Amino acid sequence: MNGSKSRLENPEKPHQRSPGEFIARHLLNIPRSGIRDFFEIVSSRKDVISLGIGEPDFVTPWHVREQAIYALEHGATSYTSNRGLLELRRAISTYVGKAFGVVYNPETEILVTVGVSEALDLALRAICEPGDEIMYHEPCFVSYAPEIRFSHGVPVAVSTTRENDFRLTRAMLEEKVTPRTKALLLNFPTNPTGATLTQADVNDIASFAKQHDLLVITDEIYSELTYEGERPSIAAVPGMKERTIFLHGFSKGWAMTGFRLGYACAPPELSEAMMKIHQYIMMCAPILSQKAAIEALKTDQDTADMRASYEKRRNFLCSALNEMGIPCHLPKGAFYVFPYIGDYGLTSEKFALRLLDEENVACVPGSAFGTSGEGFLRCCYATDIEEIKEATQRMARFVKRLKR
């Protein structure tokens, strides 16, 4: 395992570590993403209809791409300030103020990052000390638990259930909170369930956080893709801005995944702490992406058009699944449906593999998103409607066979 013992025993001829023995032990305990395994199986097959893709099927709006080309033509190839271009931070401040009702100072409270992934990593590393517990709700995005572990924190999953549409309640949180709990990580609308919260839910969670003196990290990446009802952010609840790190980015709402651009908004002290890590590990987000993002924030029309298109596909997929006997709640956000397949006597992985094998349709097993995702599938409707139609016909055929 470790070379130190043999080195002590025989100082003349120290133990030579194999490559694997150089790896930090806390990393060895973290499993590979279940999505990656599944990806490899799917990639080896032909003519698969994939409902397993977690990104928009839209190409970035042309005026945004054109602005990036223009910036490149005009020689925008340098570093920017660590925090990001001030013009972009101002635009972000205006947008977040208008859309979420909480105002951040572009000079001291906004940090532009390489995707929300970097922003979340910064937030966790800025606050975690070994043994600090970070609560998050499950099923959830595959990166949360590993990222908490990378930061030497202890991930504490709070299971949500389909009985209340995968919403998070104060009672669920009270069950898992301990004196070591330092922060609560939220992601609504949620990948993979599409769950959203009401203003009342958010108020409840906010008072829970205050009572237990917790920081809240809120990942709002799917926020623009909220189809009905409220779109409340916990950062806007009175008294919460001081204990919230608000994470957002351009990947989903603006179809800019490949630009890798996100941002973190937080009180100056926290923002500065994240900035400390960011300046050493990343310097700054790519300038072309920042220029493109400034253009993206000039209009709300792009996100509105995409939202309208996703909504119809959501309705279609959800009702087609229910009609074929796969119960599926109508998710209010993101671009995933999370149907229940537990009645077919197969684990979600087995179900997904057989569906792929027999009908060439790829959905991600719910278990990839945590143990509470077992019994579910994640089907993404950011896919051409014709493909969704074909996929649902194949799935209907598949479950008909299973029922027999």
Next chain:
Amino acid sequence: MDELLTLLQRNALESPKNLARMLNTTEDAIKAKIAEYERSGVIRGYQAIVNTDQLDVDLVRAVIEVKVTPEREGGFNRIAERVSKFPEVESIYLMSGTYDLLAVVTGHNLKEVAFFVSEKLATIEGIISTATHFMLKTYKNNGILMELEKLDERLKVSP
């Protein structure tokens, strides 16, 4: 605009059942709405978008700028109506700017279109002048790209 119309503009062959699923309503409600649009004339017809460049057919298309003397009382309408009666005229629009009417005209060959313009169109009383531009290639028509779309470059499965 009604989302039903947006969906039908994209694909007029979409089944009422699928439309109902997408718009969270019933098949009967969709059928009734379409019937009403057809009755009131909001929906004027359904056509296929054909890429004629791909077919081995004799077909030329030209856009023609037409200058007109407007008439008292009729304005441009009487001449526009008269021109639109010719089967050669595919579409016709009243325009702002340096000319008045824009007509899209089709024929089997260049000669046929030229003949139509000089013999039929230009001789109508009230038409002052015409300028004919032949179309060479269609890249996009009614929102549809004529070249094949490029493949989806996204990873097959991603978190």
